Amino acid sequence: MNRRGTPEVDLGIYLRGLGLLLRHPAIIVVPLLAALVSVLLAQVAQLLTGQLGSAGGGIISFLQQLAFGFAFGVATLYANDLQRGYRTNFDSIWSEALGKAGAILMATIGFVFVISVAATVGSLFGALGVYGLQLLAAFFLIYTIPAGAISGLPGPLAISASIRAVREHPARAIVLAVIFILLWGVLPQIAIYQMLALTANPLLYQIIPAVIQALVFAYLAFPFAKNYDDVAPRGFR
Numbered sequence: 001m002n003r004r005g006t007p008e009v010d011l012g013i014y015l016r017g018l019g020l021l022l023r024h025p026a027i028i029v030v031p032l033l034a035a036l037v038s039v040l041l042a043q044v045a046q047l048l049t050g051q052l053g054s055a056g057g058g059i060i061s062f063l064q065q066l067a068f069g070f071a072f073g074v075a076t077l078y079a080n081d082l083q084r085g086y087r088t089n090f091d092s093i094w095s096e097a098l099g100k101a102g103a104i105l106m107a108t109i110g111f112v113f114v115i116s117v118a119a120t121v122g123s124l125f126g127a128l129g130v131y132g133l134q135l136l137a138a139f140f141l142i143y144t145i146p147a148g149a150i151s152g153l154p155g156p157l158a159i160s161a162s163i164r165a166v167r168e169h170p171a172r173a174i175v176l177a178v179i180f181i182l183l184w185g186v187l188p189q190i191a192i193y194q195m196l197a198l199t200a201n202p203l204l205y206q207i208i209p210a211v212i213q214a215l216v217f218a219y220l221a222f223p224f225a226k227n228y229d230d231v232a233p234r235g236f237r
Helices: 012-023 025-052 054-083 090-099 101-125 127-140 144-150 155-168 170-195 202-231
Strands: none
Touching: 012 025, 012 054, 012 202, 025 054, 025 090, 025 202, 054 090, 054 101, 054 144, 054 202, 090 101, 101 127, 101 144, 101 155, 127 155, 127 170, 144 155, 144 202, 155 170, 155 202, 170 202
């Protein structure tokens, strides 16, 4: 048990989250919109590749990350209210999210920036260094967007809150990170592999994984919100 009387690793939230998602499907709306925006941006990137080169691709990727980061922030706000037993709805959550949009976007930018720096430093040590430092940075920043959304913390404070929460409660963060990697990274790739036998439409290769990622974000909002709410440092709440 931790200092707040809750289990160090709450595995039950991963099952409860699925039930909450099925009972409150409106939480999927903004992640789905972000998925559609991501696909549209990917199409724009193909048009701009010849004109802007790699810089155009980098800008598009950054915008995609912002879209998904904001959508995840909205979803965690919704999930947090539901898990606290508040009577809430999409309209009230959307209004709250707009009020915290700056904090959510700055938290997302901070997350992306630190991961980019980790990749740059890691490149000095080859491919393993790139992936290793990115994973390490992502692990310690795992609560950054929930901190921006739930606590309204701007980028640097959201990062500090995440690092402190992970250091104080590493077991929770490890379980959350493993579940995230399996659902966000592995599941869409399995879907693409299965689609190869069904269709040769390249657009579907972008749409289907993006929709799956949106559904994963909506589901993961529950364990992310619950874990952050349980372990957020008092000074950052």
